[in-house]
Amino acid sequence: MDRTLVVRAQGGDREAYESLAHAVAGRLYATAYRIVRDSDAAEDATQQALVTIWRDLRSLRDPDRFEAWTYRLVVRAALDQNRRQRRAGVRHVAIDELTPAAGDGIADADTRDQLTRALAALSIDHRTVVVLHHYAGLPLGEIAEILGVPYGTVGSRMHHAMRHLRADLAMDAPAPIPGRQPA
């Protein structure tokens, strides 16, 4: 991300903000969609995050942390959208209606299908951690900062999420660690 753009937008430069909005919108929308799994909710969350970027950009002390900060905004907006939808009784896409997109062929279609369903079945808190780690490529420490929870909480959510996914894929338990001392 162009640091200069961030600094200029912080100073109230609308042109710089618009450039930033265009630059980050795709990443924010893609992340929001994978968390809420609903295109309308993802669009609303992205729009909300983009507006918040403009409104609160001056509170960001270090422009180099712009990217992590925008993840925080979009995740918060996505979770808000999810809560609203649940309150309003909005229908979510049923798990068995999900059709995974074709990949590059490393995994077979059945496994992909299973994993897509398993992801959809995760709680939104667990799915958020998985998306930020495996899709956005963020380390757990940064995810903790983005979600505003301790590192241990992120670790716990990741552990549970992976356990659910493994169970859904009928994976075996992890092999014992070689050389481990008995308790």
Place this chain on the structure above:
Amino acid sequence: MTTAMDLDRLLVEVLDADGPRTAPPRVVEAAIQEASTVRQRTPLPAPLDRGAWPRPWFGPVLSRRLAVLALVGLLVVTLAAALLGIGARRSFLGDASRVSIWVDGVLHVLTPAGTVASIPVIDRGFSCGIVVGGADMVATSGFGALVLRDIETQREVGEVGTDYAGSEVWSADHRHLALVDLAGRVGIAGLSGAPSAATRWVAVPDIRSVVWDGMGMLVLGRRVGEALVIERLDPATLSRTTRATLRIDWPDDETYPSMSVAPDGRWLLLRGPFDAQQERIVDLATGQATLVPSPSVMLAVTWSPDSTLVALGGLDGSVWLVDPTGAVVGRTPPWERLDDLAWAPDGQHLAVLAEDRLRLTDRTGREIRTISLEPRSAVAWADPNALFVARPEARGAVAIERRRASDLGVEETRRSSIALPSPPPYSYEEVCLQVDGPFAHRSQP
């Protein structure tokens, strides 16, 4: 069979393929249009209007007349108690110099003077990322800033670090902190005088971890090839000495390894990669490392004050008590959820917050006493005979109880509340309790 590594790779593939990568143009245009009607917020919360923000403890309910009557009554009772020789019990704070509770985006700070500051920490603070320093300042961190505010005036008084990378480690007494910047330098700052000017920096190539021991020394973990080199850094001279060199399995996650040093500075617990259960205790005197058993995935680590035991809290909700040789000397049953661990100042008991209960165990993990608590409570020791328990009562309000260790009964309760003009845009679940003083403690899981 699909391995864990396969699952990681599959997840990356499926998540990449399973959804759009670009936003519909109308979303960006709508946002830009909406933003054109919105003014940018000032970067700092406006100074608090004392009139608009009710002073805690009295709250908006009591009228001034009632408050005066209550004070007069209290004075009469206190005088009578003094005359009759009653009321020789300890102060609410005990040996602590300050108690701080973070909840719902607000930091409540109890001071020995009997005052409380309720500081809304909006936008730049995050759960458990707040430390009260030794000079009546509160530091809030997050997203590239470590901002210091005066507790009394709540105004910003300084900022620590440049190119701050979001990695700060506080000393055991919470009066000093170490920072790691984006260039891999380690900065050491003291929270007295002019904090930002007091920061001294030293370059440490390939720095991965920084932690303080209880003796005021820094312990550093550096990656050199496939080895982890553990060094001790003297903050006074900024000189470094190598203590151990270990071969470890480096994961992609650069937050590894996490370290915890015993108060006496001799023993270091090195946590393995998440989910790997590869914890080691390193003797910093000899450099020898021992693989230690641990309960499931380890979430919490806390050394006893005498450095003879380390309590390891696991994701399965159990707590294992391990001595520096790696021997398990005690363990608790697994509980549904483990929230916090705190050693008594004399090291004879461990307070465990689990499954919405406060449990006091001995050094073998045997449960001695237990009481029920509401969800989202936090615990810390006031002195060897009493504990603090923080319980959120409503949004922006918290009750702080002083409880006897002998029966866990309530000695005294203080309340703090703040009427927020609008709720902070957070929904954090955690409550963090920090005690400053000789038995300093911070909530950790």
